[in-house]
Amino acid sequence: MMQDYRVNARSPSLPLDLIDLLGLVETATIGHIEHLGFVGDNVRPVVPARAAGSAVTVAAPGRDGTVIYRAVDLLMPGDFLVIARVDRDDIACVGGGVATAVKAKGGRGIVIDGPCTDADEIAAVGLPVWCRGVSAKTTNRAFQVGGSINVPIACGGAAVLPGYAVLADNEGVFVADVERMRQLAEAAIIRQERSSRARSHLASGQSIFNFNPEANP
Numbered sequence: 001m002m003q004d005y006r007v008n009a010r011s012p013s014l015p016l017d018l019i020d021l022l023g024l025v026e027t028a029t030i031g032h033i034e035h036l037g038f039v040g041d042n043v044r045p046v047v048p049a050r051a052a053g054s055a056v057t058v059a060a061p062g063r064d065g066t067v068i069y070r071a072v073d074l075l076m077p078g079d080f081l082v083i084a085r086v087d088r089d090d091i092a093c094v095g096g097g098v099a100t101a102v103k104a105k106g107g108r109g110i111v112i113d114g115p116c117t118d119a120d121e122i123a124a125v126g127l128p129v130w131c132r133g134v135s136a137k138t139t140n141r142a143f144q145v146g147g148s149i150n151v152p153i154a155c156g157g158a159a160v161l162p163g164y165a166v167l168a169d170n171e172g173v174f175v176a177d178v179e180r181m182r183q184l185a186e187a188a189i190i191r192q193e194r195s196s197r198a199r200s201h202l203a204s205g206q207s208i209f210n211f212n213p214e215a216n217p
Helices: 016-022 029-035 065-074 097-104 119-125 178-203
Strands: 004-007 052-058 081-086 109-112 129-131 147-149 153-155 159-161 165-169 172-176
Touching: 004 065, 016 052, 016 165, 016 178, 029 129, 029 165, 029 172, 029 178, 052 065, 052 153, 065 081, 065 097, 065 147, 065 178, 081 165, 097 109, 097 119, 109 165, 159 172, 172 178
Parallel strands: 004 147, 052 081, 081 109, 109 129
Antiparallel strands: 052 147, 052 165, 153 159, 165 172
16 A cells, blocks of 8 residues: 655745844743743753754654655755654654764754654764654654655644744754744843843842843943
């Protein structure tokens, strides 16, 4: 029986100036001003990391490893592979081989709302990967049950559309459409600058209730 792999056209990469802007932004700062777009379910970095890029989405069911490598073949520099484990299982669909292939394509990182495998290999490859723990149970290209690429997905409770901007760091993963991400990034930078002044104020032993950001340039 022929398996169904739905593969849609990719979206444009993120503008370079937005990539540069996101390099200054912390996800936790966005968390002060936005409530949607945060990938949850304990999705954490394999090793401390931060990265930003354009989402190439994958809906990956069961033990099918073919759909992952089909998505890898579509990647362009600056892309972020965002994978939804639609069965919510403990099967790892990313390991050292996938991480190596994504890095070779110029990918910025991988986010999975499921486990990875080969954690030490992933760390050695140097590609940032965010996932939900580690598992010895893995996908295999011999299991071809289908899957979808560049479709709307839910990853860790967050809606992710193809081409969404992805910002990931040690505190978490945040996704949004490009224009909303730009707005939030600009607001976050202003807030971070104000927070830096507030910390200096607190470090001097003063009360936060005496802090006036307008009077503390």
